[in-house]
Amino acid sequence: MNAPVRRLIKPTTPRTVHLLNIRSLASPVQAEASTEADFVRLAALCPTVRQVVAQPCTLQLSSGQYTPDFLIEFHSSETSYWEIKLASRFDQYRPLFNEAAQQLGKQGLRFYAVSNVSLRKHDRHRFAALLQRYERDQPSAAGIERVLDRIRSEPLGLPIRALVELASVPCELIYHLLARRQLTFKNRVSPDDLITLPNLLEKSDDVLLASWLDVSPWRADAGIGPGAARWKTCP
Structure with a gap:
């Protein structure tokens, strides 16, 4: 299993951390929220996905450090970065996402931000969980x-x-x-x-998964909503 750069499972962890052992992925994946677990189950169904890596690296941004939730490796050897956030918090984190997308874009990498609303639209997260129950049949x-x-x-x-x-x-x-x-x-x-x-x-690579989730690569110049606050560095 690829070890996250930020340790998720430890004796003092006050929250539930999911460890998903899905045969279609190259190794188990840690997820520190139910929405992240939903994302991993959906990504695991995508035939272009080889592996999902939690907390893959830390980006040095102008306002501090930021660790994306996931890196996805595809069978074509392409990679992209994915962040899972509550829709109600998107405006707050928009400046962070802008800078992360800009930095990753310079390396030829795409960055996606996926909301809980998108993950759970039409109960697709429940259907993905149901399908995974039959994986080992x-x-x-x-x-x-x-x-x-x-x-x-x-x-x-x-x-x-x-x-x-x-x-x-x-x-x-x-x-x-x-x-x-x-x-x-x-x-x-x-x-x-x-x-x-x-x-x-x-469709191939991240384009296929993104189309399943109704998202597009995050634009580095994405605007800030009127209710946005200055983002704080993630711990």
Whole structure:
């Protein structure tokens, strides 16, 4: 497991720290809030993601030090940085995000800020958690092959219910294949989205994950709302 630069799990920690051991990721991931755990579960479903690293580094900014929540490594070797924040605190942290995005941008790296509202839109965080429950199932090889054969003949994708009926398998098998990333979502994590094969996706790397979460790379010149306060250096 990649050790965070700021220690999250220790005997005196007064809060719940999540340790997520998800097979599709290269190593376990620590998350110090439920929203961060939601993000990791969603990112783990994205077929372009290789690893999620918590508290990966500390940036030296003009007003102090800042440690992003996550670094994501993709199978293409591309990387990007991600911050998870409550929507109500975005204005307060906007100057920090601006400077972080500017510094990382000079290195050719993208920075994203994701709110709890985006993570939990349409209860996608709950669906991601449900799918992860089936990751370690061991369905029959014959059932898996029926599903994959069927989806190969549908390049535009199929809804989960249709795939269940056409392949004559339980929905739990589809959940397993989604959790293991043998199948994936065409547009976003949703029980109503079209299911397809990962190699048929048009988007790649962080662009795919960002589209799932309805976010874009943070612009270094993003404005400050009227209620914004001067940000304080993170400990």
